[in-house]
Amino acid sequence: MIEVRVPDEQEGTKAVVRAWLKQIGDAVAENDPLVELETDKVTQEVPAPAAGVLAEIILDTDAEAVPGALLARIETDGVGTARTSAKAGVQLKQEEPGPRPSPGNSLHHETRLSPSVRRACLEHGIDASRIHGTGRDGRVTREDVDRAVASATVVSVGEPATAQPRQFSPQDIPHDRMRLAIAENMARAVAEQPHVTAVFEADFSAVAAHKAAMAARGQKLSYTAYIVKAAAQAMSVAPAINGRWEKDRIAISPTIDIGVGTALGEKGLVVPVVKDAGSLSLEQIGAKLDDLTRRARDGKLERSDVAGGSFTISNHGVSGSLLAAPIILHQGQAAILGVGKLEKRVVVREVDGEDAMLILPMAYVTLTIDHRVVDGHQTNAWLTRFVEILEGWPRA
The missing domain is CATH 4.10.320.10 (E3-binding domain)
Known part of the structure; x- marks a missing residue:
């Protein structure tokens, strides 16, 4: 008998058994999908670890599936009979x-x-x-x-x-x-973490010029790639932004792992994570984002793709909003960046020592923080540096 267990890489996210894809008595081949597990972030198929016959189902549909829990047993001698699950207390029929x-x-x-x-x-x-x-x-x-x-x-x-x-x-x-898991997590985050939001605005002229120059060379990059890169670089002025509240300390993540909210229409959203973004080039970040976004919308993310984030970006402006505040914090994180709609606005700038009205591509950027972890001066220092990086992006 071969045991089938819930994968360990769950990062504390609650999972439930959504649906069994095979029934007791069914023949299965190695790596055949056996069961769907669902969390608030992703639906994952658990494959058969060996060929044989599904002999016993331990966790039925809607049961909670904690990491390492026994899901089922596969009989490898080719003879399958319906068995009674001691844990469920009922016989599960084919x-x-x-x-x-x-x-x-x-x-x-x-x-x-x-x-x-x-x-x-x-x-x-x-x-x-x-x-x-x-x-x-x-x-x-x-x-x-x-x-x-x-x-x-x-x-x-x-x-x-x-x-x-x-x-x-x-x-x-x-x-x-x-949707139920998202609602539960949002309510818990608001109840446990005191939210405070600071608002800045950023001129994207330099980023737009660099983006166009890169496109002319055959390298297409999204604005989100620049935002992720700038966010990672800004962590140096306020490391606690990349931290989290613990009972006895503020824990700072050793790597900058940035989650990017990805809308799934009426189904809600998922937050795939660009791991160790601080060590990646702009082009590498762009490639990672393209891959994660495509797999998110195709429903093919793995749990490891959405686990382990230390900071989150909500690029809500892509759907038209100028400002969203507060953006609910991801549990276990100290801050979330919001980026509003990029639009041309008339702004006043000093040109050759005199005030001038210019039309520039502008966007509001917000940082919502867990006020237990960071204070106003750290929040504003981070946003100041983030905007400086965007506005001072070097030419391609």
Whole structure:
């Protein structure tokens, strides 16, 4: 018997069993996805460590999955029988295959549904064969069902194919686990960490000129790459910004690991982390961001991609806001940077000893801090240095 356990690299984030992708008695190959685990940050498939037959499920759907916990056992002699789980106290039966798609339906190929998906389809009156599956081999996942419910683009079971889609009001969008976990973390952060926000503004003229010059050479970089680089460099004037509150001390992270909030539409957001950003070049940061952002939107982040951040950036201006304050702190961090919409504004600058009105690309930047960890002078020193780096970016 081979044990299947919850991965250890969980960084204290609570995980639950979202859906079993195989059932008791199913044959599995090594590295076949067995079960989906979900945290507030990412959904992860746990693969089979060996080939055999799934003989026992220990943690059923919706059970909490702590690092190292026993999930299941695989029998490697090729003979699988349903076993009684001592921990669950009930015998878990092999599920019958889910409904098959109608002839000609090419939306997905894998038609076996997990118990979680089947329950969700029954609860909302959804025909699973009409949902486009994004899981392995076109399998319909619980996220696919949640997305279908939220967008109201599926037809209910028993309705003719020509029927109008079922309409859902915004208030009727069901909470998924990611939204519930985000809500829990936000409420806890506000309750435990005294938030204070300072507001500066930054001229992005030098960054825009450098960005354009790099693009002309074939190196496309986002503004976020410059923001991450400048944030990492600014840590030298106020190291506690890269720290966290502990009961007996303020702990300063030995590396600058910067999380970047990435929106997932109605599903919320995730915060992939650029590890050791202080040691990376601008180009390396840009490449890391491109990779992390792409995998975040494809739902392919690993837990290690979202764990271990020491500082966070919310580039909320990409969706149009000029200012957001306070931006809720990520738990275990002392500060979060907010960057508003980059827009041309008329500002007064001194030119040749006289005041002049100039049109410049400007953005408001905020630093929200845990006031237990840092004070106003550290906050303002960090923001001052951050703005100086952006405005003084050397020519390419």
